[in-house]
Amino acid sequence: MPKLIKNGEIVDNTYNWLQDAEQTVTQDSIVAAQKWLSEKETIGNVAGIWLEAGDGVEFLQDVDLSQFDVIGVHFPAFTDGRGFSYARLLRERLNYQGEIRALGHFIPDQLGYLLRVGFNSFQFSEEVDLEKALDLHKPFSIAYQGDVADPRPLFLRR
Amino acid sequence: MYQYDAIDQQLVEERVAQFRDQTRRYLNQELSEQEFLPLRLQNGLYVQRYAPMLRIAIPYGMLSSAQLRKLADISCRYDRSYGHFSTRQNLQLNWPKIEDVPDILAELAEVQMHAVQTSGNCIRNTTTDQYAGVISDETVDPRPYCELIRQWSTFHPEFAFLPRKFKIAVNATESSDRAATQVHDIGLHIKKNEAGEIGFKVIVGGGLGRTPMVGVTISEFIPRVDLLTYLDAIIRVYNQQGRRDNKYKARIKILVKALGIEEFRSRVDAEWAHLKGKESTVPMSEFERLQGFFSEPNYDALENNPANLTSKLAESAGFARWFERNTFEHKKAGYRIVTLTLKKAGQAPGDATAEQMHKAANLADQFSFGELRVSHEQNLVLADVRQEELVNLWEAAKEAGFATPTLGLLTDMICCPGGDFCALANAKSIPIAAQIQETFNDLDYLYDLGNIDLNISGCMNACGHHHVGNIGILGVDKKGEEFYQISIGGASGHDASIGKILGPSFAQEEISSVIQKLMDVYVANRTEEERFIDTYRRVGITPFKEAAYAKAN
Ligand code: HEM
Ligand code: SF4
Numbered sequence: 001m002p003k004l005i006k007n008g009e010i011v012d013n014t015y016n017w018l019q020d021a022e023q024t025v026t027q028d029s030i031v032a033a034q035k036w037l038s039e040k041e042t043i044g045n046v047a048g049i050w051l052e053a054g055d056g057v058e059f060l061q062d063v064d065l066s067q068f069d070v071i072g073v074h075f076p077a078f079t080d081g082r083g084f085s086y087a088r089l090l091r092e093r094l095n096y097q098g099e100i101r102a103l104g105h106f107i108p109d110q111l112g113y114l115l116r117v118g119f120n121s122f123q124f125s126e127e128v129d130l131e132k133a134l135d136l137h138k139p140f141s142i143a144y145q146g147d148v149a150d151p152r153p154l155f156l157r158r
Numbered sequence: 159m160y161q162y163d164a165i166d167q168q169l170v171e172e173r174v175a176q177f178r179d180q181t182r183r184y185l186n187q188e189l190s191e192q193e194f195l196p197l198r199l200q201n202g203l204y205v206q207r208y209a210p211m212l213r214i215a216i217p218y219g220m221l222s223s224a225q226l227r228k229l230a231d232i233s234c235r236y237d238r239s240y241g242h243f244s245t246r247q248n249l250q251l252n253w254p255k256i257e258d259v260p261d262i263l264a265e266l267a268e269v270q271m272h273a274v275q276t277s278g279n280c281i282r283n284t285t286t287d288q289y290a291g292v293i294s295d296e297t298v299d300p301r302p303y304c305e306l307i308r309q310w311s312t313f314h315p316e317f318a319f320l321p322r323k324f325k326i327a328v329n330a331t332e333s334s335d336r337a338a339t340q341v342h343d344i345g346l347h348i349k350k351n352e353a354g355e356i357g358f359k360v361i362v363g364g365g366l367g368r369t370p371m372v373g374v375t376i377s378e379f380i381p382r383v384d385l386l387t388y389l390d391a392i393i394r395v396y397n398q399q400g401r402r403d404n405k406y407k408a409r410i411k412i413l414v415k416a417l418g419i420e421e422f423r424s425r426v427d428a429e430w431a432h433l434k435g436k437e438s439t440v441p442m443s444e445f446e447r448l449q450g451f452f453s454e455p456n457y458d459a460l461e462n463n464p465a466n467l468t469s470k471l472a473e474s475a476g477f478a479r480w481f482e483r484n485t486f487e488h489k490k491a492g493y494r495i496v497t498l499t500l501k502k503a504g505q506a507p508g509d510a511t512a513e514q515m516h517k518a519a520n521l522a523d524q525f526s527f528g529e530l531r532v533s534h535e536q537n538l539v540l541a542d543v544r545q546e547e548l549v550n551l552w553e554a555a556k557e558a559g560f561a562t563p564t565l566g567l568l569t570d571m572i573c574c575p576g577g578d579f580c581a582l583a584n585a586k587s588i589p590i591a592a593q594i595q596e597t598f599n600d601l602d603y604l605y606d607l608g609n610i611d612l613n614i615s616g617c618m619n620a621c622g623h624h625h626v627g628n629i630g631i632l633g634v635d636k637k638g639e640e641f642y643q644i645s646i647g648g649a650s651g652h653d654a655s656i657g658k659i660l661g662p663s664f665a666q667e668e669i670s671s672v673i674q675k676l677m678d679v680y681v682a683n684r685t686e687e688e689r690f691i692d693t694y695r696r697v698g699i700t701p702f703k704e705a706a707y708a709k710a711n
Pocket of ligand 1: 204242246250364365406582618621623
């Protein structure tokens with residue numbers, strides 16, 4: 001399986017992102033969140049769930065997210081910024097502590113922003129050179145706004 | 159004026175470095191056209207009809223003379239020695255080379271300038287009243303609040319890829335709204351409540367373009383400490399729920415309209431409940447810090463109406479005209495606000511040559527504490543001129559072509575670059591502006607007509623704000639030929655309204671004569687003191703329509 005960037009390092013991918021509802025679910029699967037919710041009694045243990053753009057996060061309000069090792073957020077296009085809000089809400093509102101993984105069409109130049117809203121792993125498309133992508137990890141050394149890592153805006157830190 | 163500290167400076171420099179690398183990778187074909195597009199747009203770089211276009215931010219319109227000289231200098235070395243001041247307090251360069259843009263940005267950073275978020279589907283450069291801080295009836299100076307918004311919106315990690323562009327404008331006077339806040343995604347009116355606390359009336363969902371709309375009030379009063387959390391809440395709702403399937407239906411105005419303001423407000427409130435009072439609540443110390451940058455310059459204690467001014471007003475009709483039209487009452491006795499118009503016949507509205515930029519910078523140094531502002535109507539402003547210097551300034555401004563005494567009149571039009579520069583245009587707009595300027599060149603007549611906003615756009619996108627012109631002219635394409643649709647009754651101030659289309663469009667050469675007919679109807683129907691817009695509102699569109707389409711006999 002292709003590698004991915006996780007916590008600032010290039011590592012092996014041990015989970016299987018199931019994009020197709022027909023695929024067999026195993027313990028290593030990342031399953032579509034809506035599917036998991038409706039079939040969770042029969043599905044059994046999985047590594048995690050993934051959100052489709054448009055899903056929002058509200059429907060997960062009453063779910064114990066700590067059972068998941070990973071929550072994926074799918075970007076149908078890298079210009080679709082919904083996932084940025086989802087990650088932030090998963091961290092700040094639903095208090096999810098595990099891995100949040102970017103999936104689908106996003107680009108290395110977005111890493112700086114993605115990290116700040118709470119993503120910590122990135123499953124790029126195969127053409128992306130991960131070594132080069134790592135260089136784009138932290139384009140700015142400082143930020144005006146608070147973010148998931150440090151909620152204090154600059155005016156509380158200046 | 160706001161001064162960068164080490165952190166602000168470091169950020170713009172890091173942005174330059176980032177963009178230099180992105181440009182290099184694009185030119186090496188490591189980044190595709192499609193991937194580079196939003197990255198370059200977030201840095202104000204368009205690819206236009208003939209060449210790239212670079213849009214440089216002038217945050218809330220404030221410009222030091224040193225910055226203006228730098229812009230002039232950049233336009234000479236990297237462009238064709240002129241620039242275009244836009245309706246959104248930006249300066250556009252029409253002919254830079256993509257490979258030069260990183261160097262241009264590096265030079266801008268030397269004078270605390272940038273092109274961050276001047277384009278793209280992110281929170282754009284925040285605009286405000288060009289007379290902020292010097293106009294007598296403002297609630298408070300809006301500029302510290304604009305700077306707060308500038309910092310909050312710059313590289314906001316959650317909102318860099320919104321469904322569509324997002325524009326915020328701030329106004330702080332009851333008497334007029336020079337920032338057109340009601341036709342912005344968010345319009346903010348600074349107010350004081352009964353307890354004397356400062357806060358904002360928040361208007362949401364205004365905008366022009368294909369579906370023009372006047373915004374609606376979402377909150378009558380948001381205390382200033384809560385401003386950023388409230389903005390976060392609005393935009394978070396928009397980011398998740400705004401339409402992304404259709405570019406033309408992606409603006410927040412469509413979401414607000416589809417949900418209705420009640421429902422939209424309740425979603426924002428639900429979001430805000432989680433954010434209110436949290437870390438992004440702005441402490442008083444931050445307001446004080448920001449206000450410190452906008453303290454008054456070293457005004458002298460002066461009297462109004464010095465002798466040299468009153469005598470010149472009596473003896474020179476030309477000066478008196480300029481004084482009446484192009485200068486404005488200042489909150490301090492003995493001072494006056496002066497607008498340097500960029501509407502000289504023969505020059506595209508809003509364009510300034512490098513030489514003119516240098517001259518304007520010199521005038522700012524000589525007469526106005528080295529500062530200027532850029533206005534929504536595409537003019538430059540010297541905000542703090544001693545009344546006893548007005549005669550000298552007038553002479554110098556005339557020499558530089560800045561003294562066309564027509565501010566607010568028919569020929570002080572807003573005009574987009576249109577088909578001469580813009581790839582999206584359906585028709586040219588600069589020749590229309592020129593035609594009107596040539597036709598309506600009798601100052602006495604223009605003065606008699608009084609305040610009229612005439613706005614011209616080369617296409618539906620409405621960069622020239624034609625919908626909110628008292629008279630709006632829109633370029634349309636009919637089987638490859640350029641025609642112009644005329645609307646009347648638009649307004650952009652506190653009484654904002656969208657103009658109504660008169661009827662079928664006109665050929666280019668007919669425009670002036672149609673405008674003439676509209677003026678004739680106005681003059682024939684007006685009561686004393688009635689502006690064009692007031693007469694229109696009273697008598698309705700019919701007499702104007704009849705006159706415009708009457709067969710010549
Ligand atoms: C020459 C390159 C330009 C391009 C490619 C361009 C592109 C666009 C587009 C696509 C829109 C439509 C937005 C929508 O559908 O909501 C728009 C609107 C607008 N643009 Fe431009 N524009 C250009 C120049 C300008 C200039 C020169 C100005 C100012 C003089 C300007 C200011 C605006 C404004 C104020 C709007 C109105 C949007 C609103 O309030 O809804 N643009 N532009
Ligand atoms: S209104 Fe149309 S023609 Fe004019 S600048 Fe905007 S996009 Fe171009």
